[in-house]
Amino acid sequence: MLIAHPDPTLPNEPPPGALPADVEIALEMRALSVWYGARKALDSVSFAVPARKITALIGPSASGKSSLLRCLNRLNDEIADCRIEGEVLVGGANAYAKDIVVHELRRRVGMVFQRPNPFPLSVYDNVAYGPRLLGVKRGHLLDDAVESALRAASLWDEVAARLDDSALELSLGQQQRLVIARALAVGPEILLMDEPASALDPASTLRFEELVRELALRYTVLIVTHNMQQAARVSDYTAFLHEGRLVEFGETDALLTNPRERLTEDYITGRYA
């Protein structure tokens, strides 16, 4: 995987829709471009994700939303012919610097996938997977870890009596919350969510959105969604991607009711899917 650095001769343009200076930034992308082989998936994307707020990432399919998420926790490293240009700053430090330990980064930037992917282990072992990697052996500390993570994902009451059951026996909505608990157990700062409610039914989706709002009190959330109503309900800030380029970024209310760019307006009003 090749990592290139931005061309210093280009002028440093302010990104479309920059944040006011007093907002704390958790994550920032600067001129981030991604190639899969010859195909360019992201084109010089630059914006900053505010800390402990929910930022939605919207856009038509194949606009690069998932690719962007995968750059932020370097899961793109697993793809053979993936090339990155630009910078990703997590807490001020470049995620692609040579001395970064990738698995440490991934602990700080957690990810929830589109379809829940619980491990074929018990509920307890799923959540305990992360802490065990961190050296937490059996005992009170591990139990505490599991319980607090499950509580934070508002799943504890439902599974407290079934900790040893297989995680695969849970309902889809429960599995998705389990996966969140699993991610929380390693103590991330940022949560990346890739269309996390798309596999859920409407009732579970609403409960899920409630959970996301709770999580935003302690974590920074970046959520990819196809559903603009969801973006409107849940997020504080929204970024609109189109064909790999960032078209507009700003506070959700403003962007959705009064978009600055024509493309954004077309997408929101449904002129194209």
Place this chain on the structure above:
Amino acid sequence: MNVAAKGEAGTWLVAGAAAACLAALLALLAWLTLAGLAALWPSRIVEARLDDGRNALGEIVASSDAALAIRTSERDRIGGGYVRLLRSTIASTSEPDDAFVVALADGRRLYGRGDASVAAAAQRDSGSPEAEETVWPNALGFFGRAGLFVRHAGRFLATSTPAPALVGGVLPALIGTVTLVALMSLIVMPLGVAAAVYLHERRGFAASLVRGAIANLAGVPSIVYGVLGLGLFVHGLGADLDRWFFADRLPVPTFGAGGLLWAALTLAILTLPVVVVSVEEGLARIPPSLRAGSLALGATEGETIWRLLLPAARPALLTGLILAIARAAGAVAPLMLVGVVKLAPALPVDATFPYLHPSRQFMHLGFTVYDAALAGPDALRGVPRAFAAALLLVAVVVALNLFAIVLRNRLRERYRALES
């Protein structure tokens, strides 16, 4: 002849082929069970009166249209009492209730008529210190003989055999087979899992080389592996080991002759492809989302493989192991070159340090089948014994394979649940 009828005829023809396969399998299993159990079932004693007044008392061991072969008392040696009687010369046969058989400790059988004292006298005369059993089979009912059968079966499974390996149990062969298989498993499983993990993770030229080697060398006949074992291990490495470490024992070879270690290594190479293919298939079945999930939690690749993927592929590992064991239990030809013997002077595992003796020769159940049938001095005893051993072998191997099939089906169910 209309077209439809021609079509049906064709269908019947191929259906017949399938039926023939099933018939062969059923006949084989049925015959094995029959012949194997019959070898342990106590037979009746027959008294044949000939035209010229002579008598023959003993067990019928073979019969054809024209003649009868009877084993009479073996006074001098095992196999020394067979008589062949033409049916045309037999005036009458009967099964007297007071006929007894004394099975001596050295394997000889004595027949006579009378009560316990007569039997005891016969045994004393024979010169053998003790009798294994003295039985009046004709007087026993079905349940009596069934009880005797159980005793014979128990002895077959649980005792060893004195020279010349014609009677007695197959316990040493069982122990030898189990030890061999255990040692082979210790060698083949780590290597097979390592190669499977490598193939799962890497894609380049080296990986395709390994994959090619496994696929194409898997079909090589087992005897060729035996030749490799003999040439490379026994005569090559073994001779070297002898020269370096056991020179004081030369010219008696320690590792320079066939033994448990070389046999286990040879079988390990033989079964490597089976294990690698099975484990790799198991790893490939795991949905990639699981791996992504583990990495996203901050696990390294190694931790993901060790803590998540390999445990998730446990059924595949088990299947591979079972298939390897089944193959090892049945592969006789290569073992004949690398260390199996008819009668081992000592077991490869015993109570003397270091408890496992990898340089020793060993016995093997499959080889017992061959040896008893073809290489013994008394074919009329050897063949039934071979059938009994064959029945045992087939029972174990078939059970292992059935277990592997069941596991494989459960694997498929589990991953269907995972993917949905």
Place this chain on the structure above:
Amino acid sequence: MSVNPDTYGAFLRTKHDPALTRRRQRRDRLGQLAVQLGTVVVLAALLSIPLFLIASLAAWTPLPERAWERLGTLFAGTLKAATCALLVAVPLGIGAAVFNASFASPRFRGWFKPCLEILEAIPTVVLGLVAFATVAPWLKGHVATLLALVVAMPALLLAGGFALGARAKHANGWLPLWILPVMIAIVAVAASTSRQPLIAVTTPWNTLLIGLALGLAAVPLVFSIAEDALMLIPATHVRSALALGATRWQAFVSIVMPAARSGFIAAIVLGASRCLGETMIVLMASGNTPLADFNLLEGVRTLSAELVLGLPEAAPPGGAYRLLLLAALALFVLTFTLNLVAAQARARLHRRADRGALA
């Protein structure tokens, strides 16, 4: 509340432990090393077979006299046994595969395949025993009966198909199970006749016997390769032919068979490779007489049997030893080439199937 979230929170706040990170990275590296090492050992072990055999040729001890003649005889014997075995394995294996793939009901298929896997699992030493001890004595007096059965069975099946086929069509999915008892009955009756043997046999341990036992041993392999090829053919093609009015048999002959041809060839080639290398059956059921003629009623000695009997006696540097290693190399090259050919044929078939270019 039983848990104090602050303890774990406290742990997380002090979580950044460079020593732990270093340990994890070290463990990872060790694990990678172990995997690479294991793979190298596996590769070396597998490659050692051809390398060792070829390297042993380099030793320059003279071969015993008439060495090549002996090898030739063994070769001929091996081919003879394998051919005879294929005459049994191919009709049964391919026939059963054709039925299983094209005509059988799915439940029958589910049971049939494991049955053949069980057959494959039976160690060949056991097959050899049954051949040696049970079939051989019978064969001694019943060669003519056997030949008669071989001719009569297919004829009876065809006749049955003509006569009863149309009426019994609904039973087609399970047809073999209906045929089975009748077949067994016929064979049992034929086998128990004991007249004066029409064909005199000097030794019952002959090529015919080996053909039967060896062929049976190879049936599962031929079956699975042929079935694999047949399953690649998309069911839609057969269904469209059926919709156009063809019978299943016509659809099979016109659509399935031409497409699966290379699969059948691969099955035969792999079956041949298996038969060439089989040892125990030949050892037990042949007379081990090194003759090279076409008489099926004489014994035969193959390369593999020669290896098993000769190698324990031959001492390493001697000429006899070298000859045997040469025989092993010949056997290896033969089977390896056949396997390679079959693998290529199968790969070609799979590629065509992936492209949708089959049938």
